[in-house]
Amino acid sequence: MNHKGTKRIDTKNLILRKFELSDAQAMYRNWASDSEVTKFPTWKPHDSIEVSKNILKGWIDEYKNKNFYQWAIVLKSNGDEPIGCISIVRQDEEIGMVHVGYCIGRKWWNQGVTSEALSALIKFFINEVKANRIESRHDPINQNSGKVMKKCKMKYEGTMRQADKNNQGICDYSMYALLSKDYIRE
Template structure:
């Protein structure tokens, strides 16, 4: 892979960019403090803005690494950070990345995450040289699965009791898209 780091990406409605500490209040208010958002995730919702600031500080430090990909999803209309999408796992040997994402509940079911994920898919295949992009979701988190399908990922199977989240030990529905499939369909 030819890593580029978290570069600014743009879609019709969104800007995907690096976080800054100035985003702390929006991140906390718009999604990081919502139990509904973190129910299927591995991290607890933030109970105060200091938690948000500490995490953003760690991400900001990591931006110096070109193999670190953590985007703030910013709605152009309001210039607010409303969620995040990132590479949460990577295997250099197979040129594979695993994507994770979350979005404030106010913006669910508007196609925003699909728009962001589609842009990240294009960037990773076309600019970084990734060969496989995968993601997984708890079968109870139907909305997350819809995003993967809408973005062209293919269902590979359900791994039983293979993951954990704030709900405990859970099944994981695995989806992926390969570079050859992506390039065949653009």
């Protein structure tokens, strides 16, 4: 893969950008401390703004690495305040795979925001980074996450039973992927 790092991506309605330490309050308030939003991720809800700050410090330090990808999701109509995040949580150079994870504040659910962000990442990783495979997974109970993947033309590949753990405990996960050869270039 031809890594580019976390570069700014603009879409019709969104700005995907690097996080800044000043985003800690918005991160904590908009999604990271919300027990409903953090029901299905594999990371624990933040119990203080200090937790958000410490995580952001780590991410900001990692931005120097070209194979580190962590974006703040910002609505163009909402100023510069992050409402969620989207990132590469795992990658495999040998097969050219990136695994996408995302989380968005409850206030912005079911408005197409996450689908727009994921579509932008798919385009970026296939066209610029030259990834071969873009994948993501979700707890089957969290059907809205699967709807995002389907909307972005990712193909369902199966459900692994009791193969993951999230904030609900041991769980199944459904895998979706899109191969570069199947991507319709814009």
